[in-house]
Each structure stands twice: as C-alpha cells, then as structure tokens.
Amino acid sequence: MKKTSGYIKDTLITIILLCMAFGISLLFQYIFEVQEHITTIFVFAVFLISLLTNGYVYGILASFCGTIVVNYAFTFPFFAVNFLIPINLISGIIMIIVSVLTSALTTKLKRHEAMKAESEKECMRANLLRAVSHDLRTPLTTIYGSSTTLLDKCSDMTEAQKNKIVEGIKEDSEWLMRMVENLLSITRIDSGEVKIIKTPTVLEELIDSVVLKFKKRYPGQKVEIEIPDEMVIVPMDAILIEQVIVNILENAVQHAEGMTRLTLRVFTLGSQAIFEIKDNGCGIDPKRLETIFSGYYASKDDFTDSQKRNAGIGLSVCATIIKAHCGDIKAENIKTGGAVFRFALDTEGNINDQE
Secondary structure (H helix, E strand, O other), X not given: OHHHHHHHHHHHHHHHHHHHHHHHHHHHHHOOOOOOOHHHHHHXXXXXXXXXXXXXXXXXXXXXXXXXXXXXXXXXXXXXXXXXXXXXXXXXXXXXXXXXXXXXXXXXXXXXXXXHHHHHHHHHHHXXXXXXXXXXXXXXXXXXXXXXXXXXXXXXXXXXXXXXXXHHHHHHHHHHHHXXXXXXXXXXXXXXXXXXXXXXXXXXXXXXXXXXXXXXXXXXXXXXXXOOOOOOEEEXXXXXXXXXXXXXXXXXXXXXXXXXXXXXXXXXXXOEEEEEEEEOOXXXXXXXXXXXXXXXXXXXXXXXXXXXXXXHHHHHHHHHHHHHOOOOEEEEEOXXXXXXXXXXXXXXXXXXXXX
16 A cells, blocks of 8 residues: 555656746746757656656656657657757756766665664664563562562561551552553564544643542642643543653652652643643763663663662653654753653644645
C-alpha cells in the first residue's frame, strides 16, 4: 500500500511539473514571443522531477517526454518530430544527463539519511538496553532477597516484619510493571505496531485521571494544578498522554532533590494547549539536557544500585509518544531553581482547520 501511494505520488509530480513546463513554454512563445529559453524550462522541470521523485525512472521518462514536446511543439518545423536537428539532439542529451545526475545525487542523499536514521535508532536501542540493565537490576535483586528472607526466616519474624517485606516486594513489583509498560509503549510505537488514534478529550477530565493515578503511586506528594477555567478539548490518545504526564511527575519525585513544590500547568496559546510540569528541586545537569530524552539518562558514576532509576526509559517514552502526536517536548532549567518539562498539542479547533 505504501509503495503504491509512492508510485502515484511520483507519477502525479511528474505529470504536474511537465504540464507546468508546457504551459509556461506556451506563455513564453505566444505571449512574450520568446523561444530561446523554452529548452531551459524543460531542463529545469526535469531537474525538479528528478529531485522530488524516487529513483531514476521518472527523471529519465520526463527527459524523453520533454525532448519530444520541445521537438514537436516548440521547434521548427512545428508539429513534427525530427531528432536529426542538432539542437533537438543536444537538448535531449542534456535533459537525460541532468536527470541521471540529479537522481543519483538525491538517491545517495536519501540513502545517507536512511543510514543516519538507522544509526540513531541503533544508538537509542543500545542506550535503552544499558538503561534497562541498570534499572531492572535493583528491584529484581530486592525482590529475590526479600522473598528468600521470607522463606528462610518466616518462623522467626513478627507479622509486622513480614508485612513490611511483602509491601516492599509489592512496591518493587509495581515499579517493574510500570517499567515494562514504558518499554512496551516505546517499542510498539517505534515499530509502527501502535497507530495513534486521536479522540477529542476534555482537558479537565484528562488532568483528573492523571492526578488520580499519580496519587495512588505517591499519596504523600502534593501536585498543584493550574488549568484554564473554560472547557478545552484536545484530540489525543488519552491513555498515552496520561502516561507522559505521570512519567514526568514521577521523574520529578525521583530525581528533583530538595523539591518542595510540584506544579502541573496547562494553558492555551493560539491553537495549541501547552502542558508544563514544573518543580523547584535541584534542576538538571546541563550536560544531560541535550540527551535527556534519548533513552539513557544516567552516567555510569551517577547512580548506585541502592536506588531505582528509570528516568532514561520514562522520558524516552514521553518523547516517543509526543513525537507520534506530531508534537515536541523540551526540558530546561529554571533560573530560580528547579526544572520544567513542556510539550504542546493541537486543540480541536486547529485540527478542524487542518482538515
């Protein structure tokens, strides 16, 4: 299906540009009475066709078509094809050379871009693998140690001690489940298995759902909410956007040392809804800002195995989801202290305008 649509697109580009070249040539010859530059017009059309289409076929076909049209309609004797005339032969050869060289150059550039994109994906996969290896080690070790202790020393422990160990196992298991959810989201979206289906979502309902989920995980952490008084409708995959916001809020709780205030603010700017998650913690190391959404947040000396860290995967998931929504996500430090994460989504009005 994708190949068919590509063929149709390239064919339409070829036909439209040749028709435009023919129309401009008619204008030059019969309105401005200028005939000298007609061949140049078709050469330029062949150049554009070779540049905008895939492979060599369309550029070379356009060269032959252009040569025949110039020979038949714009070269004396009119309405007759005669390739024995030197100027006709030369113009045809020039157009074919231009098409081949341009197609070769664009094909090389496209291959280079594809290789670069694949290299970036491989780098991200490697970063994710390192992050996963680091992040999964601690909770798995803790679960194994706690369950072993519970089995070996169950008879010597009080009910309170048993409950504490079981609660720790439950907490680590929930954390691992959230990690797996993030991994599944990022791999499915990257592989194209998940198609983003945007449905109109009332902003207030989205935020209520986010706060409810976040409170279940961090009942002691207060989140200040600032949203518009009027009803705002944003087309989105609500489940995935909830995951983005919760991930960023969770990232603040885990990494913003010294934080006393956490704010979730949403406001409209033109045809977009701007989401901001802000904290007044320690901020982000400037060296990490450029790669914070790449899938690997921690350097090898930053974290010890005594703490669970999933910023790399969680924030990489956020970037993937927002990108799939045709948006952009950024993080920056606040001059007065702390950090802010910001992303924008088109509102319903803007979507309707685009349609």
